[in-house]
Amino acid sequence: MRCYWGEEDVWFYFEVDAEGWVTRQVELQGPELTPIAAASLDEWQQAHDAGRLDEYNGRFGITAELPVSEWEGHDPEQLTAEEFEEVWGPARRQIASRPHRPLGPADAS
Incomplete structure (x- = not known):
């Protein structure tokens, strides 16, 4: 699924599992659609377990923290x-x- 946030001129692309949790997320910003995030929940968990979460977040970003069913205004x-x-x-x-x-x-x- 995807949605657009006009305030920041960002397109959000989401891959979700059967329960509605985001498993992968891409964020593209501006008219050039510059990638600013391409995060995987599995990789995030591996980085967390390895103590490298700050490094992962700084490079690839994070996935949405709520399941899609709990999103408001999207x-x-x-x-x-x-x-x-x-x-x-x-x-x-x-x-x-x-x-x-x-x-x-x-x-x-």
């Missing part, structure tokens, strides 16, 4: 799995290919 458009993959693949490759600045002491919380 009217998402349904997409096929193939349509999601057409957005996921290029966005993920573009984000992964960007130079990533390691977190330094000033970034620690």
